[in-house]
Amino acid sequence: MAKTLGIQRFSIPGRRRILAALAGGALAMAAPFAWAADGPLRVVASFSIIGDMVKEIGGEHVALTTIVGPNGDAHSFEPTPRDVQALSQAQVLVINGMDFEGWLPRLIKAADFEGAQVLASKGVTPRQLNDAAHGKPSHDGHDHHGDDDSGHVHHGDVDPHAWQSLGNGMIYAENIADGLSLADPENQASYKKRAQAYIEKMKALDVEIRQALDAIPADKRKVITSHDAFGYFAQDYGIQFLSIAGFSSKAEPSARDVAAIVDLARKEGIAGVFIENTTNAKLVEQVARETKAKVGGTLYSDALAPADQPAATYLGMFTWNAGQLLYVLQPTQ
Structure with a gap:
C-alpha cells in the first residue's frame, strides 16, 4: 500500500506496520464582512479538530485561536474570561454546529461577537440519533444513554461527530475555505489551493483504509x-x-x-x-x-x-x- 502521510509511531510492531501502510455556502454572517488586509485574519475555532483544519487551509494568512484544545472535552467545557476576550477580538468564528458546542451561544453573547460564523458541517448528511445504531439494529437499546433527562448534554436529533467521516472532512474543508475566502478575498486563491491539497490527502487516506479493511x-x-x-x-x-x-x-x-x-x-x-x-x-x-x-x-x-x-x-x-x-x-x- 502506498505510503502517503508519513506518520508512524506505535509501541507495538504490529501497529507500526499497519500505521506505516496507512500513512503513506458555509458562511453564516451576522452582517456583511470582509477583513481589511492589515495583518493575518483573526480566526477562532471552537475545538481542536476544527482548529487543525483552519490551520491547514489558512496557513500564514490566519492567526488562529482554538477554544477547546487538545484532549479537551467539548461536552463538558465551560468558557473562561480568556475565551471571551479571544472571541471578542476575532473576525471569524469557525464551528462544527449540529448542537455539538452547547456552550457556544453563551460565549458569543458574552463576547458580543458580531463577526462571520463559518458552519463547517454545512451540507453534511447528518446521522439521525434515532437511526439504527451504527448502521445496524440496536441489540438492546443501550446505544443512546446520554439522551435522557438526567442532566447530560443533548445533541438534538442528530449525531454531531460528522468529522469522523473523511468524506465529511472534505465538506468541512470546502466550507472553511469558502468562509475564509469571503472574509479575506485577497487570499482566496491560497485558501482554495490549500483546501484542495488537503482534500486530496483525505481521499488518499480513505482509499488506504478501505483497502486495509478488505482483508477483515x-x-x-x-x-x-x-x-x-x-x-x-x-x-x-x-x-x-x-x-x-x-x-x-x-x-x-x-x-x-x-x-x-x-x-x-x-x-x-x-x-x-x-x-x-x-x-x-x-x-x-x-x-x-x-x-x-x-x-x-x-x-x-x-x-x-x-x-x-x-x-x-x-x-x-x-x-x-x-x-x-x-x-x-x-x-x-
Whole structure:
C-alpha cells in the first residue's frame, strides 16, 4: 500500500506496520464582512479538530485561536474570561454546529461577537440519533444513554461527530475555505489551493483504509468504545461500534447498562475494546476484564492529541485511529 502521510509511531510492531501502510455556502454572517488586509485574519475555532483544519487551509494568512484544545472535552467545557476576550477580538468564528458546542451561544453573547460564523458541517448528511445504531439494529437499546433527562448534554436529533467521516472532512474543508475566502478575498486563491491539497490527502487516506479493511470479514468488525462518537466512521467502513455510554462523554451508564454491554460482547465475539482520549477509562477497562477482549488502546474522537503526538492533526488522528482498529481487528496469526 502506498505510503502517503508519513506518520508512524506505535509501541507495538504490529501497529507500526499497519500505521506505516496507512500513512503513506458555509458562511453564516451576522452582517456583511470582509477583513481589511492589515495583518493575518483573526480566526477562532471552537475545538481542536476544527482548529487543525483552519490551520491547514489558512496557513500564514490566519492567526488562529482554538477554544477547546487538545484532549479537551467539548461536552463538558465551560468558557473562561480568556475565551471571551479571544472571541471578542476575532473576525471569524469557525464551528462544527449540529448542537455539538452547547456552550457556544453563551460565549458569543458574552463576547458580543458580531463577526462571520463559518458552519463547517454545512451540507453534511447528518446521522439521525434515532437511526439504527451504527448502521445496524440496536441489540438492546443501550446505544443512546446520554439522551435522557438526567442532566447530560443533548445533541438534538442528530449525531454531531460528522468529522469522523473523511468524506465529511472534505465538506468541512470546502466550507472553511469558502468562509475564509469571503472574509479575506485577497487570499482566496491560497485558501482554495490549500483546501484542495488537503482534500486530496483525505481521499488518499480513505482509499488506504478501505483497502486495509478488505482483508477483515464484515462479521468480525466489532469493537467497544467509551461513548458513541464513531457512527460516521462505522457507516463509512462497516465497523460496528458498541458504546458503553451515549453520545455525550458526560453520560454515566448504569451498572445494568455495563452488564448488558458485557453480555452482548461475549455473545458476539467482540474483537477489542478502546479507550477514548476525552473519557474515563475505568468502565472500558472493566468491560475488557470481564469479556477478556483485547485492549486496543486509545482512540481520538472529540479532540486531537497534544502537538508532539501522532494524532495531533486531523489526518494524524484518522491514521492513528484506523491503525489501532486494524491492529485489533486483523485475524490472529
